[in-house]
Structures are given as C-alpha cells and as structure tokens.
Amino acid sequence: MDVREILLGDEAVALGALHAGISGAFGYPGTPSTEMFEYVEAHAEKWGVIARWSANEKVAYEEALGMSFAGKRSIVSMKHVGLNVAADAFVNSGVTGVHGGLVLMVADDPGMHSSQNEQDSRFYAKFAGVPCYEPRNQQECYDMVREAFDLSEKLELPVVMRMVTRLAHSRADVLLGEPRPQNKLDPVTDPTHFTLLPGVARKRWAKVAAMQPEIIADSEASRFNTLELEGRDTKIGIIANGVASNYVREIWDGQVPYAMLSIRRYPLPMALIKKLVDAVDVVYVFEEGYPLIEEAITGINGIGKPLHARADGTVPRTGELTPAIAKQVFGIQPSGGVKSTLENVPGRPPKLCQGCSHADTYNLIRETLKDYPVKRAFADIGCYTLGFYEPFNGVHSCVDMGASITMAKGASAAGLFPVVATIGDSTFMHSGMTGLVGAARDNANMTLFILDNSTVAMTGTQLTMATGDALYNVVKGLGVPEDHIKIITPLPRKHEENMAVVKAEIEHNGLSVIIARRVCIQAARKARG
C-alpha cells in the first residue's frame, strides 16, 4: 500500500534526507528554512542521526562537511542570507568536493516575508560550480533530495536544494519510498582531497572544471527539466522555474496550450532551452527569483526573437510571483473578487508580544536617549527589530547578523555619541562575538545591550548556544572590563533602578555591555506546555 504523509515542503526535504540515509543534520534557524532541521531533530532518535543547531551557518556547513569527510551523508540547512555567512565554506567545498553525500538546503524568501533581501541562491550554486535542484512541489522535495544524495556521491560534489518560502511553508501529502541505510564510517584516505594548499587547490579546481560537461549533460537529461513541445502552439514558448511553473500551469488548469520548458535542475540545460527557443516565435521567461535564466540566454545580441521577462518589465523586476502575476503576463483577464465596504483596512504589522522583555529594554533606551540631542541605536536580526515601531522608535539600523555591534563601533569611531546597540543572545553567539572582541580591544565608546531571552525567539524558540552565566562568561572572556558588564532584569517594576544603570553606562567613556536577562515569554509558555 502507498504510504503518504502530510508534510511541509521543508519537512518533505527532511524526511527525504532521513530516507536517503543521512547520519546528521546541521543548520542555523532562519525563516523559511527552520522546519527542515526541526523535523530531523524531532525524529533523530528514531533514525539514529545527529541533529544539533550550530552557532551559525558557516559552522553548520563545516560540521556537515566534516561528516562527509568521514564518509557519511549529511544535510545542512539555512535561509538564503545564511548562505552569505557560510559562503566561504560552501564555495571552497565546491573545490574540495565531498566524500559522503552532502546536500545544502537553502531556502530563499522572494517577496521578503521574513528577510532583509530576496537574493537568489541559484547564483551561489552556479558560482561554486555545483548542481542545484529546485522542487516545485512537496513530492519533488522528497524525491529530489534522495536523488541529490546519490548525485552528490556520484560526482563527489555538494549538491544544492533551492527552496522558496511558498514551498517551504506549504503542506501537502507526499508518497514515501523505502529508506536507505546510513553509510559506514569511511574517512577520506587521500590527504590532498580536502587540503586546499594552492598547489592542491589548482588541481582540484581543474578537475571540477573538467567535470562541468558531465554535470551539464546530467542536467540536460534530468527528469526534472521537462520540455513540452509536441502538439503545443509554438507562437509562444514559456520557460519557467520551480514554483513559477505551477503558476503558469494553474492558468490553464494544467493544460498549457503553448510550448513550455519547466526548469528544476541546474546547471541550466542550454540545449533544451535552445530547442524551445528555436521552435517558437516569442519567448517568455517566468522566473521566481533573480533573472538567472533570462540573463543566461539573452547574451549580447539577444535571442533573435522577442523575449518577455523581467528586464523588459513584462514580469515585475522585484517581489514574489503569484498566480495573478502569471495571468497578467499572459494577458488573461482577472476575475472574481468582492468589494469591501470598509473605506480603509488599516495594516496590522507584527509587534512585540504583550509582556515581552524587549519592550522594557527599549523603554529604558528611549527614556535614556531622551536627554541627548542625537538619538541613534543600532539593532540586529531578531524579534527586537520590532523595536523600530511606535512607541519605541529605538532602531536605526538592521543590516545583517551581528552588524549592530560592528556598525556601532564604526559610528563611535566617527565621533557619534551616544552610541547604543542591541543584539539578542543567539545573534550575539552567531556573529556578534567577533565584533565585540574588536570593540573590547579598542575600548570603543559605546553601550551594547545583549537581550538575553534564552532562546532563538523569532524563528520559533530554538535552543540558543549560550545564555545566563555562560553568556556572561563569554562577554567577560572577550575582554570587556568586568566593572562595565552589567546585568539587569528588564521588568516594569525594576524600571527606575535599571534606568540608573543604563544612564551611568552610556555616560561611561568606553565600552559597556548591559545584559538584559529575562526569558522570552513564548519560550516560557512553551516550556510550561
């Protein structure tokens, strides 16, 4: 009998990886990738696999690579911007190659539902010269990751699974296959395999470059690159990737009348693309993400026939694709929709939870800065970025993980005073520590608030690396003078005594770290059950 299970796209990748015989999963939480790891974590005992969150994405990638070195299969997951953090390890692993199969699941967030940009990870796969899969439904999430592990071991290269929010966070039933056992311990024997001394690296890189024709041929022949030409109207040829293929097919209820190429496996199948382009009068590229396919086929002279895609404005230059945009692109009139009798539907942005410790900390910051002519606070990635909104107005920057501390130091060096920075405990352990080492060495005139709520709150209260005393010891160990590390409990009833601490530390001419320690109310609620 068929075994079906209801799974999020992320979870389908996770179960596919477990059935492919992984021995470990590594990652750092980040929407929309988090649920992949969490599924493995929840089933780790049953499958006898290791699943531990890492301090950041680079660490996670390297841990996965180490497992691969030892001959076992591993999966590593992160959000798209996390791959920027892991890029050094990832790109170099394209040169070293792998031993046990290694799959990187990276989840992009077109439309920036919960992100700072909408970068397209397919470019990273191309950059590193490694294959990439791009599922369009939950079944393909499961099937592709299993194939990706086999491919990874066949080519001895890491393989990328590019997810997008809509698939990562959409559930459907998935037909399951037979699990494969884990690999046995079988460490690399060739000492040059993973040792990128220039002399070795040149040879490895030449080998990977020489493999490209084989990798491309594999992609051309993949069952996930589907060209439908026979019996189709060739006035129009449509090229669509991943979930964008769904939006095109949805217009015609699955029966697309025109020639169509759906791309879900990279490197780009240029021969298939050429076959389509040659056969049709006009080409449309409908691509979820940046214009990777579009730019690859446009070249200097174009394709010699009309091409409609993002560059000419047929498809919006930014943002997430939808079925409505697909209709618009192909000139289908919209239908339905009911008018509201309300004149105005006010927006409802997310906000800090009732009783959140961050609210108390931001109140302290707001009230202290009131007395200064210049009020600037550098923030970071997490729930506390919501301190941007009324009534706090306590955030003037949020750029990337850890940037609160380093930007504060730079601004302080430029002469800005007072300089305040806020960072959560998990973001601090991810990328804040390295910045604080420099700030401590130079005794930068700034005040850092570490908002220690004992969890990775925004992504669903995952385990943090260091909290409480452990976090205090890290701060001390990084060289921050002990008499300027203060611990406060951000509670309304402690407001006055906390104000005295904050005021004094902001006035202190040098580095201060104030640890605002109170557990996340969501995490506390979850712990109570």
Place this chain on the structure above:
Amino acid sequence: MKYDVILAGVGGQGILTIAYLLDNAAINRGFRFKQAEVHGMAQRGGAVYSHMRISDREIISDLIPEGHADMVLSVEPLEVHRYLYMLADNGVVVSSVAPVVNIPDYPERDVVVNALYSLPRPVALDAGAIATEAGVPKAENMAMAGAATAFMPFDLSDYGPIVEKLFGKKGPEMVAANMKVLENGYRVGRFTRLLLEAGLPGTVACRALAMVRPDSLDEARVPQVKALLQGPRVAAAFDRPREGLITLDELVAELS
C-alpha cells in the same frame, strides 16, 4: 470538486490549528490538498493567513489564484477585508465578530461588523461565546472550523479522530468540549447557509443568528424562520436591547 479557502486571523489565534484539522479531514477522505502558511516575523501579533486548497485531483499551485477562493474563513472580522480580492464572485465569508484591537487605527466595532454583514454571502459567528460556553474559551478557532464545515466537503464526524489526536493528551473532557464547539459552530454555519440559499439577505440572517443560542438551532425550521425574518416584526426584534442569547423558539415567538 475543488474547494479553496483563505484562512485569516491575527498571529496567535490558532489558524494553523484550523488548517491542521481541515488538512487531516481532507487526507482522510482521500482528497488531495495543499496548504500554504506564513511563519516567522508575521506570527508576532500581525495579520496572518493561509491558503488552503482541497480537490479530488492534482492541485498545481500552492497559492489560490486571485478571485478564485470559495471561502474566506477569518477568526477576526477586520482581517476579512484584507482578502476579499481573493474571493470568487459567489464566495462565502465566514468570520468571527470579535475584534482583536492591537492597532491604534482600528475602526469602530459596529462599522467592522456591519461591513461583514453587508457582504454578499456572510456567516457571522460569536466564536468566543460558543467556545466559552463549552468551557474552552480559547477554542474560538474550533467554532470557526465548525461553521466553515457547513460549506465544505466534510462532515463533523470527520473531525472526531483528529480532535482526539490534538487534545487526547489533555483528557476526554477536552476532546468532548472541542467537539461541542465544532458542533455549535457548525449549527450556525449550516443555518446561515440555508437562510442565504432560501434568498434571505445576509444582513438579516446574520443579525438574527447573532441573537440566538447556537444549540437551539434546528434546520428543519429554516423555511418558517426565513418567512418570519421577512415579516413586520423584525425591525423591532433587532432593536430590542437584550442581555444574553435567546433560543430559536423564543425568536420565533417574538416574530410571530
């Protein structure tokens, strides 16, 4: 068969639990389904939604095409209006009447509730009251799911094993209470549907049902109630100040 629902609410209202219930009901019936949801930052008290699609054949897109949703199912009455562009011409709106006022520019409650009533096919539900009466005040989402079921290809009996799975750990009383909430939600949904299908304007149907105890609703009496709701005593009954709900019998008596 296909049935597309936009689930709406405010982060923390439990719309993913509604989705869980409907997803499992769909798969147990052998339907295909897809259900796209929002995680991450938006869950912190912001507007949240989910696209839920059920069909007896392959579903292609995870997102419902604009103007094609058969239902907007909202646990909050203002949130309804964010997604009306997604609704098909003959689509139905099932909404709770209890506002979540966590923004400064929230309109007057009456304005929001009247805007719900004046939609072409509205079902209004005092989900909080239904849940509270069953002893599970937080189960507003179950009341909503019950009301929605009156329009969907499911029966209440589909939910028994799923509710058991959700609440079984908390004891048989919790399971029974949640089933009761589902049932009373269903009664309101079903009765409203029949009144609308009999040709009664949505405003009248919703205002009448807002006065009546859900457990007193008997669908055999729809023709009688419909006729009375078009009678001369309706305006007076609607305007009469009252404390608490009346039974269907009492409404009939007032209107007769």
